[in-house]
Amino acid sequence: MIEIILVGIVLAMIIALILFGTTQAAMATMITPAGDLALDFLVTATDDAWTELVDRVNSLSLYKVMQGAVIDRYIGSYALGCGCIRIINLSTNKVKMIELLDKAGSEQIHPLTFPVKVEYNDVLQVRVTAENS
Numbered sequence: 001m002i003e004i005i006l007v008g009i010v011l012a013m014i015i016a017l018i019l020f021g022t023t024q025a026a027m028a029t030m031i032t033p034a035g036d037l038a039l040d041f042l043v044t045a046t047d048d049a050w051t052e053l054v055d056r057v058n059s060l061s062l063y064k065v066m067q068g069a070v071i072d073r074y075i076g077s078y079a080l081g082c083g084c085i086r087i088i089n090l091s092t093n094k095v096k097m098i099e100l101l102d103k104a105g106s107e108q109i110h111p112l113t114f115p116v117k118v119e120y121n122d123v124l125q126v127r128v129t130a131e132n133s
Helices: 002-020 062-066
Strands: 023-031 038-046 070-078 082-089 095-100 110-117 122-129
Touching: 023 082, 023 122, 038 062, 038 122, 062 122, 070 082, 070 122, 095 110
Parallel strands: none
Antiparallel strands: 023 038, 023 070, 070 110, 082 095, 082 122
């Protein structure tokens, strides 16, 4: 009987985590080759899910503020655990890049594996995982 109760409690905890999840702050700065354009993107990301980052000034998607620009460097961070960012085209579902983030407080400028030209419907997304999960 106790085992059944414990299983029920564990299942309830898992369902609550799935339904309500946890969140943490994430940010990325996307930088062009000449360094003439560097825009900040922020979000309170849901752990273990892809969440779109939007620009700090107007809360717009990547393609709305950087369409046509080539990005070759980035700075990015998350609060706890680990995280990565990607640029994905919402029309084609093509992932154009995926890179790791730094823990907040230890950010560095990183080169992209390949430069990316921002096109219509390209969005910047982050995926974070909390510590000990």
